[in-house]
Amino acid sequence: MIQNIFKIKLLSDELLVRKFQETQNLDFLGQLYERYMHLVYGVCLKYLKNKEEAQDAVMGIFEKLNKEIPGKEINDFKPWLYVVAKNYCLMHLRKEQSTKKKSAEYEKTELFFMENEDDVHPTNNWEPDELDSRLKDCLEKLKDRQRSCIELFYFKELCYKEISEKLTLDIKKVKSYIQNGKRNLKNCMESKA
Structure with missing residues (x-):
């Protein structure tokens, strides 16, 4: 078991992506994500400007990767992950703005x-x-x-x-x-x- 983990740590990003796509074994994805979790957290913190939201986003992005990687052709994982993290945060911010906008619109209604x-x-x-x-x-x-x-x-x-x-x-x-x-x-x- 320990030897397997050590061997997985030695694999390149591209090989980890391919192995995960072939087997759906989360050990491969986990190792890949562990390498760049600090990058993902940094991106999320930059966009969301809130530590707790950034931590939640890191977990949400991992779940997203679990679903998306099997069907994607990924040649260079790190820049691809950066774009995924950035887009995830931007979508989160848009959703948040939409909620605030709806709330503001409600306050203008006759009922308010x-x-x-x-x-x-x-x-x-x-x-x-x-x-x-x-x-x-x-x-x-x-x-x-x-x-x-x-x-x-x-x-x-x-x-x-x-x-x-x-x-x-x-x-x-x-x-x-x-x-x-x-x-x-x-x-x-x-x-x-």
């Missing part, structure tokens, strides 16, 4: 403004004592999930994601409970006016 407009909050024109008793009564009349989401969003000032995690609900459900709860709360408060 609806959640934050003052006139949606029916409590703005009442005296504090009167407001407290009406609000408590109306909150008690809401369905449990609606009440929980409303309390966490408005009184505990948690964001949708935090509420979703705390109540183990899908984020869309949280938004729906808040929107419907707000409407029901407003109707209740107005009926007591």
Whole structure:
């Protein structure tokens, strides 16, 4: 076993690639990757600018190689690996930017403004004592999930994601409970006016 590992370490990059393609034996790929892991980590750190993300990317790239190498013609492994690592990081950054863009677009939507407009909050024109008793009564009349989401969003000032995690609900459900709860709360408060 030790002799086999020693023999594998002596093989050239090209031979390790070919042996892996022929046998799918991860020892060959592992040895090949071990030689250049520091290069891959450096590339990932350069592009991602975050140690943990770079470490995760190193593992992701190894998994990608396991799938891609068998079907590729690779003449010079090191430069090919550099390009694979760079492209992997760029795709990761694009995906991250896309997620941020979608989040920013959501914040511009009507629903976001609806959640934050003052006139949606029916409590703005009442005296504090009167407001407290009406609000408590109306909150008690809401369905449990609606009440929980409303309390966490408005009184505990948690964001949708935090509420979703705390109540183990899908984020869309949280938004729906808040929107419907707000409407029901407003109707209740107005009926007591």
